[in-house]
Amino acid sequence: MRSLGAGLAMTVMAALAIGGFLVVPGLIVSAPIEPVMGVVQKIFYFHVPCAIMLFLSTFTCAGGSVAYLFRGSVRGDRVAAAAGELAVLFGACVLVSGPLWGRKAWGVYWQWDARLTSSLLLFLIMIAYMLARRYGGPGGKRLAAALALFAAVDVPLVYKSVDIWRTVHPQTTVVPSLDPRMRPAFWASFALIMLVWGLLLALRMRLEKARTALGELRLEMEDLLEARR
Amino acid sequence: MTTAVRKTRMAVAGAAAALFLAVLLSPALAAAQEFQKVEGRLADEIPAVPFVGYAYGFIWVAVLAYVVYVARGLNRVNSEVDELRRKLDGGGAAATREASRR
Numbered sequence: 122m123r124s125l126g127a128g129l130a131m132t133v134m135a136a137l138a139i140g141g142f143l144v145v146p147g148l149i150v151s152a153p154i155e156p157v158m159g160v161v162q163k164i165f166y167f168h169v170p171c172a173i174m175l176f177l178s179t180f181t182c183a184g185g186s187v188a189y190l191f192r193g194s195v196r197g198d199r200v201a202a203a204a205g206e207l208a209v210l211f212g213a214c215v216l217v218s219g220p221l222w223g224r225k226a227w228g229v230y231w232q233w234d235a236r237l238t239s240s241l242l243l244f245l246i247m248i249a250y251m252l253a254r255r256y257g258g259p260g261g262k263r264l265a266a267a268l269a270l271f272a273a274v275d276v277p278l279v280y281k282s283v284d285i286w287r288t289v290h291p292q293t294t295v296v297p298s299l300d301p302r303m304r305p306a307f308w309a310s311f312a313l314i315m316l317v318w319g320l321l322l323a324l325r326m327r328l329e330k331a332r333t334a335l336g337e338l339r340l341e342m343e344d345l346l347e348a349r350r
Numbered sequence: 351m352t353t354a355v356r357k358t359r360m361a362v363a364g365a366a367a368a369l370f371l372a373v374l375l376s377p378a379l380a381a382a383q384e385f386q387k388v389e390g391r392l393a394d395e396i397p398a399v400p401f402v403g404y405a406y407g408f409i410w411v412a413v414l415a416y417v418v419y420v421a422r423g424l425n426r427v428n429s430e431v432d433e434l435r436r437k438l439d440g441g442g443a444a445a446t447r448e449a450s451r452r
Binding site: 159161164168206210213214217221222317321331332342 | 396398399401402404405406408409412413416417420421423424427428430431434435437438
């Protein structure tokens with residue numbers, strides 16, 4: 122019954138996401154063109170939600186890691202594994218879309234300024250998290266969980282870096298002070314990306330659960346074969 | 351008038367002349383160091399639309415690739431789970447025979 126409900130929820134979310142894919146591009150195209158940067162500013166509508174998903178994934182990964190480290194929660198570990206991969210996915214989206222925007226707006230793809238460098242650092246920590254899980258051996262999951270906590274500490278630094286240091290990147294006031302005519306496109310994009318994030322998290326957690334079940338069945342099979350010998 | 355006094359007076363006169371020249375030329379020097387107005391909009395030299403296309407394209411290709419990766423993994427693991435369950439439910443005998451054959 123529970124899996125039926127989860128399946129229904131995923132189907133509804135997928136239907137909403139497909140609807141979003143049909144509606145959001147129209148809203149982005151019809152949003153007014155920003156007078157200073159021009160058409161390239163339209164990258165903003167997906168760049169910023171992807172950055173928020175990077176932060177959300179990192180926090181979710183850290184939350185699951187805390188549950189795994191201090192309570193030995195298997196479900197927490199499963200959530201952390203799924204969210205860790207999503208942090209890398211959305212981090213890659215941010216680090217590709219941002220420099221493309223920068224090339225047009227600043228004339229260069231990359232600047233070693235505080236926001237860009239701290240974002241790259243966060244992305245690298247999340248890659249290290251995945252590598253530690255995969256190749257870290259018996260204690261790899263615990264090591265990875267500790268790395269996730271470091272990554273979570275980096276998130277506020279990434280967010281506030283534009284206010285603390287001098288940087289070429291726009292400040293945190295951009296979204297609150299957004300032109301009211303641009304808001305529907307931005308919030309619709311944000312809702313769509315959030316929906317996609319939720320779907321991917323649920324799908325990835327399902328894979329992790331199936332892997333755990335497969336591991337248990339293999340052990341059961343080995344025990345049975347051992348008993349028959 | 352001693353030579354030293356004459357030299358001092360010449361130095362002061364030279365410095366005063368240099369100062370006068372500097373004051374006289376300062377607007378020209380300042381103008382030379384100022385930013386020059388650029389005619390036309392340089393930013394428009396690089397077309398924006400391809401950058402927007404690449405950014406959106408990358409995001410959606412990455413998400414789609416991830417969905418395919420997870421879905422394929424899920425199918426593979428589920429089929430392995432089903433096979434193992436069938437073997438376990440069908441009796442360990444078949445599994446034992448298979449193992450002894452290996």
